[in-house]
Amino acid sequence: MRQGVEFVSVSKVFGGHVAVNGINFHIPEGSFFSLLGPSGCGKSTTLRMLAGFEDPDQGEIWIGDQRADGVPAYRRPTNMVFQRWALFPHMTVHENVAFGPSVRGARGGELNRQVAEALELVGLGAYGARKPRQLSGGQMQRVALARALVNKPKVLLLDEPLGALDLKLRMQMQIELKRLQESVGATFVYVTHDQSEALTMSDNIAIMSEGSIHQIGSPHEVYDAPKTRFVATFLGNANALPVDVESVAGDTAAVSLKGLRFAASVGAAPTNGKGDIVLRYEAIRIGAAAAAMDVRTKARIREVVFSGSAIDYVLETEQGIELTAQQPHIADEKPHERGALVDIGWQARAARLFPQK
Amino acid sequence: MSVQTLPTDVIAPRSRFWQKLRPWLLLLPAFALMTFLFVLPIGAFLEYSVYSYERGRLVEDFTFKTYLLFLTDPYYHAIIFDTLKMAAITSFVSLIIGYPLAYGLWRCRWPALQRWYGLIIFSPILVSVVVRSYGWSVLLSDQGAVNWTLMKLGAIREPLELVYNLTGVVISLCHVFLPLVVFPIFSSLVRIDPALREAAMDLGAGWWTTFRRVIFPQSLPGVVSALQISFTLALGALVTPAVLGGGRVLVLPLQVYRATSDINWPVASVGGLVLLVMALITVALCNRLLAYSES
Numbered sequence: 001m002r003q004g005v006e007f008v009s010v011s012k013v014f015g016g017h018v019a020v021n022g023i024n025f026h027i028p029e030g031s032f033f034s035l036l037g038p039s040g041c042g043k044s045t046t047l048r049m050l051a052g053f054e055d056p057d058q059g060e061i062w063i064g065d066q067r068a069d070g071v072p073a074y075r076r077p078t079n080m081v082f083q084r085w086a087l088f089p090h091m092t093v094h095e096n097v098a099f100g101p102s103v104r105g106a107r108g109g110e111l112n113r114q115v116a117e118a119l120e121l122v123g124l125g126a127y128g129a130r131k132p133r134q135l136s137g138g139q140m141q142r143v144a145l146a147r148a149l150v151n152k153p154k155v156l157l158l159d160e161p162l163g164a165l166d167l168k169l170r171m172q173m174q175i176e177l178k179r180l181q182e183s184v185g186a187t188f189v190y191v192t193h194d195q196s197e198a199l200t201m202s203d204n205i206a207i208m209s210e211g212s213i214h215q216i217g218s219p220h221e222v223y224d225a226p227k228t229r230f231v232a233t234f235l236g237n238a239n240a241l242p243v244d245v246e247s248v249a250g251d252t253a254a255v256s257l258k259g260l261r262f263a264a265s266v267g268a269a270p271t272n273g274k275g276d277i278v279l280r281y282e283a284i285r286i287g288a289a290a291a292a293m294d295v296r297t298k299a300r301i302r303e304v305v306f307s308g309s310a311i312d313y314v315l316e317t318e319q320g321i322e323l324t325a326q327q328p329h330i331a332d333e334k335p336h337e338r339g340a341l342v343d344i345g346w347q348a349r350a351a352r353l354f355p356q357k
Numbered sequence: 358m359s360v361q362t363l364p365t366d367v368i369a370p371r372s373r374f375w376q377k378l379r380p381w382l383l384l385l386p387a388f389a390l391m392t393f394l395f396v397l398p399i400g401a402f403l404e405y406s407v408y409s410y411e412r413g414r415l416v417e418d419f420t421f422k423t424y425l426l427f428l429t430d431p432y433y434h435a436i437i438f439d440t441l442k443m444a445a446i447t448s449f450v451s452l453i454i455g456y457p458l459a460y461g462l463w464r465c466r467w468p469a470l471q472r473w474y475g476l477i478i479f480s481p482i483l484v485s486v487v488v489r490s491y492g493w494s495v496l497l498s499d500q501g502a503v504n505w506t507l508m509k510l511g512a513i514r515e516p517l518e519l520v521y522n523l524t525g526v527v528i529s530l531c532h533v534f535l536p537l538v539v540f541p542i543f544s545s546l547v548r549i550d551p552a553l554r555e556a557a558m559d560l561g562a563g564w565w566t567t568f569r570r571v572i573f574p575q576s577l578p579g580v581v582s583a584l585q586i587s588f589t590l591a592l593g594a595l596v597t598p599a600v601l602g603g604g605r606v607l608v609l610p611l612q613v614y615r616a617t618s619d620i621n622w623p624v625a626s627v628g629g630l631v632l633l634v635m636a637l638i639t640v641a642l643c644n645r646l647l648a649y650s651e652s
Contacts (some may be wrong), residue, residue, distance in 0.1 A: 007639075051555075052557060052558075053555055053559075072558070072563075073555070073558040073559050074558045074559070074560075074561045074562055074563055075561075078559070079558045079559055080556070080562065082552045082555070082556060084550070084552065084553070086550060086553050086556040087556075088556070088557075088570075088571055089555060089575070090574045090575060097559050099557070099562070099570070100560035100561055101451045103566055104561050104563040105558060147560070148559075148560075151560065151561070154380035184456075255548070323507075
């Protein structure tokens with residue numbers, strides 16, 4: 001018995017360009033799942049195939065125990081929140097939300113009750129009589145959510161719905177979306193190119209690039225244990241350093257770079273003795289904290305970049321390796337000076353080895 | 358770089374003056390045209406409309422006789438009514454034919470077919486009104502291609518009376534109005550966010566419900582401007598009713614034309630003014646409808 005959402009070797013080609021290339025994944029019922037990747041990676045196409053706006057050229061799509069591919073959009077148990085919300089401009093908020101239930105045959109008091117309930121759920125109970133153009137972006141966003149959720153979809157699809165909102169509102173909506181997902185219990189499939197959105201809300205994230213899924217896992221798994229070089233560099237800020245691989249044993253490797261020899265964890269083992277070490281900015285410690293680290297060296301500070309909550313240091317080690325390190329900014333602590341010679345270090349498992357591109 | 362050394366505060370006032378003047382200069386030819394072809398003739402209209410016409414001669418004395426004639430004579434009432442009826446039927450039929458064409462053009466995903474659509478829709482304007490009218494009178498006559506085909510197919514026994522009556526006039530006018538009706542509708546369809554169609558389908562609406570509740574309401578501004586164009590043009594049509602009406606479709610422009618050949622300037626100018634007023638009322642009503650349909 002199938003449950004949740006399942007893609008089985010699904011491909012989609014647009015005029016010779018492979019948009020989605022034989023992807024497989026399973027989304028457990030009632031979970032929050034994100035498709036994350038740069039624009040053009042195939043994440044939107046994947047979502048549109050799930051909604052029924054595109055038909056896959058190959059493979060199977062299952063929603064619950066029903067085969068979904070080939071079923072028209074209007075007969076699928078999915079509803080979508082569109083990128084620019086796509087509210088019907090000639091209808092009031094109430095009419096927009098009532099559209100789905102009325103098409104499915106709800107009338108009169110029953111219809112009004114459902115609409116009122118959905119608007120209440122998104123905190124817009126008093127806005128039924130307004131037209132979409134009388135609403136702010138955040139309110140339109142909520143109407144779009146209510147319009148989709150009123151149909152009690154098995155799967156709610158969200159296509160970068162927060163992209164058009166400003167930063168503060170986006171953060172607030174992230175928390176609210178997560179709350180909504182937990183209270184309605186539907187499966188949410190969320191498409192975004194914004195990693196912080198995906199990391200904040202998701203139970204699981206699929207990271208896509210050029211039509212393929214690179215890794216599926218919890219936010220912690222994909223951030224801390226990336227399986228490909230793309231995932232390691234796409235999430236967060238990381239140094240990518242070309243190294244010589246001396247030996248690989250299980251999930252640890254010994255590597256050397258400009259005379260600095262150190263141990264690293266293996267993301268994917270290179271075969272030709274050349275590899276890239278991916279080391280996150282925030283994994284590098286500077287000053288006294290460096291003494292407790294597995295890998296230690298000295299470096300001169302070339303640049304100091306202050307960005308509010310954090311400070312980035314551009315470093316050059318005594319071996320001549322260029323690195324960027326990020327430290328949290330603490331108001332009472334004086335940052336290191338430009339030009340200073342400092343101790344730096346990182347834990348061996350924080351550096352991950354991948355084959356070179 | 359000597360240009361940079363020019364003090365900007367010296368050239369600024371003059372360039373600002375030119376900037377203000379430029380749009381007015383550009384409008385000048387249009388204003389001149391308006392004055393000579395619209396404002397002055399209207400003045401002449403008003404002047405001649407208060408003269409009278411007696412025993413084949415123009416009497417240049419101030420009188421409202423001709424206005425009274427239009428207001429009281431059942432003959433003129435019938436003509437005004439027939440003119441409005443012809444314009445209404447023509448607009449209605451144009452919209453019925455034009456809307457599906459506009460929709461087809463919008464939904465067509467095949468460029469070659471889209472070009473053919475475009476050609477079919479534009480072809481009426483390529484042919485002169487006289488040639489087109491005579492062409493239709495041949496096609497629609499008792500022995501014409503249309504009746505011949507219908508009779509061969511066994512759809513009718515006797516030839517239909519398609520020409521020298523209102524039917525022929527409406528057919529020919531609808532033909533020439535086709536592009537003028539299709540393009541306003543098409544352009545308002547193009548303006549619809551494609552995501553709205555998807556949203557409707559996503560919410561469970563099939564093709565017909567999506568059309569009825571989302572697409573059609575969104576295309577109303579185009580429908581209203583198509584109506585406005587076809588109705589006002591049909592009001593003023595002269596050659597088509599003259600050729601295809603066979604003397605049986607007595608619309609106001611024909612009366613005006615006849616009056617001018619009789620040198621009956623008062624009837625011609627009051628008739629012209631009545632046409633103008635009807636056109637203005639149509640435009641005003643359509644603008645109200647437009648404002649309503651866009652709200």
